[in-house]
Amino acid sequence: MPVDSPAELEEILAYDTIAVVGCxxxxxxxxxxxxxxxxxxxxxxxxxNPFADEIFGRDVYDSLADVEAEIDVVCIFRPSDEVSEIVDAALERDDVAAIWTQQGIRDDEAAARAETDGRAVVQDQCMKVQHRRLVA
Structure with a gap:
């Protein structure tokens, strides 16, 4: 069952490093x-984002597999029909604790695979909205 309680959302929002797929x-x-x-x-x-070289003055990676740094949360800004392959890439990494799909984005089968693998999953919620509501 995807995370939706304020306490569980706060736990995910307490992580430091967020890879934004589709940034x-x-x-x-x-x-x-x-x-x-x-x-x-x-x-x-x-x-x-495979179509950008730099965003926010930071290097952009083509895929999650290319990211050398530790990742706590994978935040997904891609259409729902692309979520499954992104989740699979996240599950290839041992460091990803949570997967978060932004508002309007969901894939229940991919979410179930991630949860079975021990990852927290948030679906169809805006990380900024939840941060403002629970943390800021």
Missing amino acids: SSTPGKAAHDVPKYLLEHGYDVIPV
């Missing part, structure tokens, strides 16, 4: 503004 270089898009907000609130944001 955008275009201001005004949620996939840009939400990670920028997280960066401004102390998170180590790792942009993942």
Whole structure:
């Protein structure tokens, strides 16, 4: 069952490093503004987008597999039909504790696989909204 209680959401929001799959270089898009907000609130944001070289003055990685740093949370800004392969890539890593799909994005089968593998899953919720509500 995906995480939705305030206490469980706060636990995930207490992690430091967030890889944002689908991070955008275009201001005004949620996939840009939400990670920028997280960066401004102390998170180590790792942009993942095969079509960009730099976002927020940071190097951008083509895939989760290319990220050498430890990742606590994978935040997904891609269409629901792409979530399954992103979750599989996250499950290949031992360091990912949680997978978070942004508002309007969900894949129940992928979420179940992640939960079976011991990862926390948040679906169809905005990380910025939850941070403002529970932490800020």
